Amino acid sequence: MFDKPRLSLVATIIAMIVQWLLAWFWVPVDDAQGDVYRIIYLHVPAAFAAFTSAFVLAVASILALRSPNSSKLDLSKAATEVGLVFTILTLATGSIWGKPTWGTWWTWDARLTTTFLLALMYGGWLLLHNAIPEGPSRVRSCSILGLMIAVDVPIIYKSVTWWRTLHQPQTILRSGGSTMDGDMLALLLSGIAIMVIVCLSMIFVRRQNIRLQESLEEKSLRGVV
Amino acid sequence: MSHDPSSLQSTLIILRHSLRIDIAAKERLITPVFFAAIILLLFSFAIPEQPPEIRSRMMVAESLLAIFFAMQIALSRTFEAERQDKVFEHLRLSPVDSTAFILAKLLHVLLVGSGVSFFTLLLSLILQGQDFSLVTDPVVLGGCLLTLLGLTGIGVLLAAITLRADGQQIIFPLLYFPLSIPVLLCASEALIQWLDTHKWDDTMRGWATMLIAFDAIYLTMTLLLGSESVDTDP
């Protein structure tokens, strides 16, 4: 009844809920931030999922640019939509976490600015996709913008090491090892892995939906003609 | 026997042609300058009199925003002449390299933008009662030039990719504004830091490095990918 992407989506959502329960009730409290730090188990995986979408968008864009006359943008569109959802989630959870820890909902430091930029670019991609009629021109234009979005992702990630900012320094991938407690790190890493698979499953289910919709439109057009 | 022009020659020919169009239709040069002046005027009404110690910061912020909006006018019309005369269809038949075409457009917008920026900076100095020596400050000039490079790079690429979009006048700014944010942020932070301290310290270096990095990324992507957009079937 359920194909692989849908099965994967349901299974990983269940795994994600289990991970959240562990984040609320099992993992120890942080010395510096207390309980509010538990938002990290949602915020950081969401950020990684947003980056994963950008990577899928980059790959889909490169493939589409190689043969724009025969390519479609269904994978790019799916990756962009899912990426937008996760980027908004990253910004919202980051903002909520920022208020009790930094005393402000928002500040224009490097990482926050470039994450906000990523959200706007995902939105811009969808607007551009709707504005250009279907054809090689749309494939090329949207694919170029897709590559630009992918370029922004490493800048977001490296921005913390390049400049000292208000944002927390890198916790996981830093020289000298992580600063986190073992249990916390294990739960965070598993959360990242689960969320990345949730993201990929969402992309592929959405892509199938887009294709189904397109074939329905084609059939109904043929019926009218 | 015809002699196909080299890429450099093609670039210069297209650049000369674009500048001639601007000089012939003077409103293409005047409109961005006029718009920048209006923006500066609006700021003077919207923002009350500031204490002398923060006037230089206000000058930087207002100048950069005025340049940004003026460039948006100039950039959204980058390919207007070519679109009207079906030049892109002719380009596909001619031996002109599309990368040379994009490079010519980049240089064209840079030249026009330099004029607009210089005028905007001067007017801003006058309106904020600042010292004219700021115009000859190499760091201020360098910061404005790097800002212009970044805005031009991303603007020309977006003008190319929105060429065939419905409602291009709306889609272009919707993409241009967010992608220009890093350039504006770095430029304003670096220039304000310089005007406050006149010291080339780590913070200054950080913002300047980020600005140069974005310029390099945007210009490279424009040169590599811009030609794909103008080379396409409608």
Place this chain on the structure above:
Amino acid sequence: MYGPQTDPTPYIAAAYVIGALCTIGYSYWLLASRRRLERYLDAMNKKDH
């Protein structure tokens, strides 16, 4: 800034509610859309035959 007097519960609750909407809510919409589209396709195929 954060201190022992700050109750973290509303912040954690708000973050995870938004998380649930984005992940579980969006997934539900994807699966529901798929069922709807498959029903339309079946109906269309039946109509053709």
